Amino acid sequence: MRKDFRFGGAGGQGVISLAVLLANAYGVQNNYEVAQTQSYGPAARGGACKAELVVSDRRIDYVKADELDCFVAFNKPSFDKFKGDILPGTRLFADSTFISKEDVAGCGTEKIYMFPATRYAEENFRAVCTNIVMMGFFVAKNPDISLEDAEKALREVMSPKVLEMNLQALRFGYEKGVED
């Protein structure tokens, strides 16, 4: 089993943090092999930054995302920039706060989740929790990783000051994913 994930968004939307947290959940809290890479330098600060995560139950040879299993897009510029890599089997997670159904129509896959992570974060937590709300939703849709492992990753990485709010954001996104 090998799964290739890509996360796209503006620099500052938490794209890289999300990939690192999921790498921790899959690799450290669970037993998968992981390889996580990201945009670097000026590219990491622009409107279309990306992070990637490969998870596998075997040694990973190629560390970059190859054939995408999941593509998580937080804004339209990143969706537009990376949509060319969408395959029929790719599951698209689009933050519908910024990406519309028209935007994703005909993108190459039918497996699309329209999920307003930013709106949910702003209404219930803070905008900075957007990536964690999406993380919860993503975990709910990927049964090879559990909510418990995701929580452990947050506990290991986040400072105590912001941990509780982010745990709530994670569970919120997860519940939305289970209901969906």
Add this chain to the structure above:
Amino acid sequence: MRIKKLSDSGVKLMQGNEACAAGALAADCRFMAGYPITPATEIPEYLSSRMFAAGGVFMQMEDELASINAVIGASWGGARAMTATSGPGFTLMQEALGYAAVTETPLVVINVMRGGPATGQPTCTSQDAVMQARYGGHGDYEIIALAPSSVQEAFDFTVRAFNLADKYRVPVFVLSDETVGHTREKLLIPESVEIFDDEYQGVCREYFKPDENGVPPRIRFFQGHDVLVDGQLHDQRGIRAGTDPAVCAQAIRRYCGKILDHIDDISSVEKFFPEDAETLVIAYGSVSRSALSAVRRARDEGMKVGMLKLNTVWPVPEKEIRAACAGAKRVIVPEMNVGEYLREIQRIAGCDKVQGFSSIGGVFPAPKAIYEKIAEVT
């Protein structure tokens, strides 16, 4: 070798750069001088916040020249010492690295390679310094270079680099690259590491007189040895002998011989599917992982392909390369440069049989590209 227990053993998620820094601390490196440069900066960043707690010294210098010279001084002062750099920073260090080779100063340089030449492509991956590591300074001397391909190897090879530096009294290079440096993977920090034990107890007047293995004992400053260290070629007491052809020739032969006579001890390679390979891929560093992925796919489709992964690139693991190439009809050498190490393989296996596969401009080669090359020639 003595065994050192590590207090922070266990599985961690780390970038390759952080793993190099963690490996240096594990290997008892207690001095780093450096100047920040993309894409190596996470190494000084990591060590700047941890070196003091470990009882060592971290110095941010005014430039790379000062950095490498401070490292040479610290090494003579008795510390395991290192710097980390990339591209133009490595270029600036070359004069002092030749000095380190001639003064037989153990030190480690981690070069997180980026696209060159000149300022080149600061944020992009490359294997731009493979020949530079070997031939960067003027004159004849040998160095050791290791090429990690993963976060785990970044840690393990850095530990080994310090041991090799002390054992052979030579600058050792860890040729990482932007891909290894910035990929996060699981790192298993072991419960203990081996540390080369080179404490010299005697009183010495001939600081550059080799033991039977061709390497002088590890003399340090402030131990009462009255040491003289000079970049001009010198006799066994360290006294300048630049006009004495016999002494100088002997010194140069020894700088080369102490490495070349121990290739078997230094060399490390990994073989994949060696039994029936008609097409052989030889790769090192991050590229070797794309190459292995391509080789596996080609084998799944019935092609007789094998691979040789070089963990050490200098000195050239010539015996292993010759043996692996002997049974192959053709050899492909994928690299992120126009074909630097390719020349070494061609020298060993012949130009007719060996061809390069070059990936430049900052592009990390995907397995598909290497697979297509394999399929084209097989």
